Amino acid sequence: MGIQEQYRSEAAALLSSGEVKLVIGFGPGSTADRRRPLFARTPEEAEKLVLDPACISNLTTYLVAGGLLSDGKKVAIFLKPDGIRSLNILVSECQVKPEQVVIFGYAIENNEIRPLSGRSIGDFAEIGSKIRTATPPPAVQKEAERLEAMSPAERFEFWKEQFSKCIKCYACRQACPMCYCRRCIVDVNQPQWVSTSSHTLGNFEWNLVRAFHLAGRCAACGACDRACPVNIPLRLINYRMGKEVKEAFDYHAGESSDQKPVLASFSQDDPETFIL
């Protein structure tokens, strides 16, 4: 039995026994190389689940949508390593209780699916810790280096041009599992911190706010980057913020679920006396 079939039948069993109320996985998409999220609530629906190398999106976003987990019931979800790291972050930010999630883990290697053993978040500790030694995809690394070699003025020009394309559709935010806020700061209009129109200033404000809000919280799943309809290279911003946090605090977002959010926590040993 292939991995897809194995996960299908396991998912169906979980649903029919009532162990989980929902399975979040992938179903067929509009074209052969696209997959769409599939929400299975019955064993029959679970039969439609698909698992192949086209299943690249990070489904954790759906875990934090609309109070899904507030009833305390369990949900099963298909996750690759980046999704598992996102889940770690969501747990550390109290958005998900680990015991409520059953994980169907998989990795895509050389265009093939490999199952990851374990069903609960505690079983995947190794995936989290691997992030310390992981290197970004060569393409991102190369682009990032090119940007870093630029003078500040050149870099500013680069981003000005990129951000000028932004239409403030907020697709990046909707795709991001960490943008689970009930009301995003851009939707605050009393006072209006971030200007609503998509002119240069407003676009800068929005994209910088987003960058800062994801510093130390981004699992580099690439969802925002893929979502952006005008192809702003958001991965480069996330990469840079991740690097800052690594260098300043030796912090790797998503390393484990009991990690303390880096920008919310402070150490009592901190020699700075500015707060206490």
Add this chain to the structure above:
Amino acid sequence: MAKIGVFVCHCGENIASMVDTATLVRKISEHPGVEVCTEYKYFCSDPGQETVKRAIRENNLTGVVVAACSPRMHETTFRKACAEAGLNPYMLEMANIREHCSWVHSDKEKATEKAIEITRSLVEKVKRNNDLKPISVPVTRRALVIGGGIAGIQAALDIAGAGREVILVEREPSIGGHMSQLSETFPTLDCSQCILTPRMVEAIQHPNIKVLTYSEVESVDGYIGNFKVKIRKKARYVDINKCTGCGDCIQKCPVKKIPSEFECGLGNRTAIYTPFAQAVPNVPVIDTTRCTYFKNGKCKICQKTCQIENCIDFEMQDTFEEYEIGAIVVATGFQIQDTSLYGEYGYGKYKDVITGLSFERLASASGPTSGKILRPSDGKEPETIVFIQCAGSRDPSKGVKYCSKICCMYTAKHAMLFAHKNHHGRSQIFYMDIRAAGKGYDEFTRRAIEEDGAEYLRGRVSKLYEENGKLIVRGVDSLLGKPVEVAADMVVLATAIVPQPDAKETAKKIGIGYDEYGFYNEAHLKLRPVETATAGIYLCGACQSPKDIPDSVAQASAAAAKVIGLFSREQLEREPVVAGVNDATCAGCQGCIMACPYNAIDVRDINDRNGNLIKQVADVNPGLCQGCGTCVTFCRSNSIDLAGFTEKQIFAEVMAL
């Protein structure tokens, strides 16, 4: 409609000489919403305040801006004036055109422009101010004092003397702290025990003081006026209520060769012991790590010796007590640095290289040598003693950066005591500077030199080694610029004063801050030296910084005065500048909970009518919140706001610039 009154103060010449106040008044009068705008030489004076009050009444003002000095200076003054005129005191804003403007500029035209902007931005802010009411919290009038050294004892006695209950917690078997180890004390050379013991006895007998020795604070919860403190009473194995302090058990205990901590290892103690003869309470404890029974399951000789039934109980367990506490005084004192890190001084290698504290024990009439200065190695009387000051202090590379403050004085004292006890003795003191500021202090060190023949050599010691039974001390006399070598019989190191080894853990438990070394932080070094940044928690003694007895006692009485002041009221009025959460938008990420340095935020469940959980949100306890704003800056979705400094107010303020 906003009706704002703006009052531009000249502050004598302080503001008027650099800001064209007439222009400022003219410009601000034109600003929308400004009803009256006037200037005056000193608004903080009585007639000045009268002007403000009259303007409020006559114009029905809805808000007031005083363009003058910093809020620290006169905010309270003008808040009071507003309240007296019937306006909510929080409808006042200070526009700081002195410290932020006139004092720091030299171009009058530009300074005037800046003053206009500052004032205008505060006018915009005050338009969005809301009436706020002080928060009142009840006060439990019982104090906790942590640490039973001289500082803690003094604080406890003062608070108890004012008629308030005190719980005094000391982790050692006896109260007394370091002072009980000292021989005679500078600058008057009175016997330390003789002045300390009466205080210790007074504390334990005081009807308002409950002394808990051999006890430690487990946890501190709550906030000013309303702390909940859990205390662990460690098992003594001796019933404190039954023991008469006869000491028979101590006499009979077969384990006799335990180096006594109190005697700095110069004397021995038994496994069941009191640290020193005058211990208060005079009730022994059993050291389970040394007791034969606890090690091998056999012995119990002490129990057989004890005349009182069930007084010694090997089954005793740690017990816990909980107290409601209104204020906490931290007086956990200091330790001396381990000087073995200085290889060049040979501490730990040569028996006759000792610390100043050991010297205190040698010089003490109740000490291991009955007050005779004798070498630990062979018990002979030393002829020449070398004292090394700053052994660890003022040494950023290996020791500590700071000056330990008391060593100059106690070294002079040691030289004097030595001279009094051994008339042929020579004291040679290596020093960097002599720091003897204090009442009678310089006279004291002078006396050591002039009357008791202390020889001061300015310079650092570079090497110390043993040769023919002598300790050869090599250094440089930096005044003569020549190397010196002294053959000594004994060497005394003035070791650095450092925080207690567990000072940081204790601070975390209590919820106060500390500096890079672990000394506790005061709220303001100059203006609030005995308060911590956490309301209701005060400091005294050497846990804050190295201190001698007079300073420790003075600070203890100051801390007690703060506590007594707090306890003079049944209710406590707190500034209403506290954070509040918007339940509707809070995402429950709990980041603010972690970020709050005062542990003021908790989680609250939001349930539907049937009691089902909808979500969890952050919840600020206004009694604990200090209004620091850390949570506000953290919250990504801006779901938390600070009363008096709301986002709307700040935004308006910024946009007016």
